[in-house]
Amino acid sequence: MSHARLSPRQYMILGLVSLCAPLGDTCLSRGMTGLPDITLAHPATLIAAVFTPWIGAGIALLIGFFASYLTALSWADLTFVLPATAFGNVIVALLARFWLHEPISLERWAGILLITVGVGFVARGPSLTERPATESTIAEPVTIGKEQA
Amino acid sequence: MTIPYPAPQPGFWASAAMISAIILTSTAGEVLTAAAMKSIGDLDEIRAHSGLKGAIRAVLTCPLFFAGVSFLALAFFALLFALNHLNLSLVAPASASLTLVTNAIAGKIFLKENVDRRRWTSAVLVCIGVYLLAH
Numbered sequence: 661m662s663h664a665r666l667s668p669r670q671y672m673i674l675g676l677v678s679l680c681a682p683l684g685d686t687c688l689s690r691g692m693t694g695l696p697d698i699t700l701a702h703p704a705t706l707i708a709a710v711f712t713p714w715i716g717a718g719i720a721l722l723i724g725f726f727a728s729y730l731t732a733l734s735w736a737d738l739t740f741v742l743p744a745t746a747f748g749n750v751i752v753a754l755l756a757r758f759w760l761h762e763p764i765s766l767e768r769w770a771g772i773l774l775i776t777v778g779v780g781f782v783a784r785g786p787s788l789t790e791r792p793a794t795e796s797t798i799a800e801p802v803t804i805g806k807e808q809a
Numbered sequence: 810m811t812i813p814y815p816a817p818q819p820g821f822w823a824s825a826a827m828i829s830a831i832i833l834t835s836t837a838g839e840v841l842t843a844a845a846m847k848s849i850g851d852l853d854e855i856r857a858h859s860g861l862k863g864a865i866r867a868v869l870t871c872p873l874f875f876a877g878v879s880f881l882a883l884a885f886f887a888l889l890f891a892l893n894h895l896n897l898s899l900v901a902p903a904s905a906s907l908t909l910v911t912n913a914i915a916g917k918i919f920l921k922e923n924v925d926r927r928r929w930t931s932a933v934l935v936c937i938g939v940y941l942l943a944h
Binding site for chain 2: 669730731733734735737738739740741742743746749750753767768770771772773774775776777778779781782784785786789790
C-alpha cells in the first residue's frame with residue numbers, strides 16, 4: 661500500500677480524530693455540569709454518572725477518538741497526524757460561534773486562520789517517511805533509546 | 810472574620826517546571842505510542858486479514874503501547890497538578906502549543922521521521938494558532 665498520499669478512507673479517519681476528541685470533551689463537560697457535586701465520600705455517584713446519556717456519549721466519542729488516532733499512527737507519521745488533526749480546535753471555535761452564538765475575538769480568528777493554513781500546508785505533503793526497502797518498519801522503533809553505534 | 814486572599818501564583822521557574830513536566834511526559838507518551846503503532850503495522854491491513862479482534866489483540870500485546878499510554882496518563886496527572894497551582898489560561902495554551910513543537914523535534918530524533926520545511930512550518934503555524942485560540 662502506498663503511503664505517500666492518503667486515500668479518502670484515511671482522510672475520513674483523520675477527520676474522525678479531529679471531530680471525536682472535541683465533541684467527546686464537550687459531551688463530558690455538558691454531562692458533568694448537569695450533575696450535582698460529586699464527593700469522594702460517595703464514589704458510587706461517579707460510577708452512576710458514567711451511565712448518564714451525555715457522559716456515556718462523551719466516553720463513546722473519546723474511545724472512537726483513541727481508536728482512530730491509533731489507526732492513523734499506524735500508517736502516518738506522528739509529525740503529520742498531530743498538525744493535521746489540530747483542525748478540531750477550529751471546529752470547536754466555529755461551533756461556539758455559529759451554534760452557541762459565543763463571540764470570537766480578533767485574536768481567535770487569527771488563531772483559526774493560522775491553524776487552517778498549517779493544516780492545509782501539512783496535508784499537501786507526504787503522510788509517511790519513505791524508508792529503504794531493506795529497512796524493516798517493525799525493527800525501526802525498537803531502536804528508540806538505544807545508543808547509536 | 811478574615812477575608813480569604815487568593816492563593817499566590819507560583820514563581821516563573823516553578824510555573825515553567827510544571828508546564829515542562831506536562832510537555833515532556835506528553836511528548837514521551839505520543840512518541841512511544843507512535844513507535845508502538847509503527848511496530849505493529851497498518852491496522853487497516855491487520856483488520857482486513859485478522860478482523861477487529863486481531864487488530865485489538867495486536868495493539869494490546871505490544872509493550873511499547875502500554876509504555877506510551879503510561880506516559881500519557883502521567884501527562885494527564887501533571888496537567889491536573891499544574892491546574893491546581895496555575896491558571897487554565899496559561900497552562901492549556903502553553904502546553905498544547907509547545908507540545909506540537911517538541912513532538913516535531915522528538916519525531917525527527919527518535920522516530921527518524923522526515924520533518925522537512927513543510928512540516929516545521931506547519932507545526933509552528935498550528936502552535937501559534939492553538940496558542941491564540943486557547944489564550
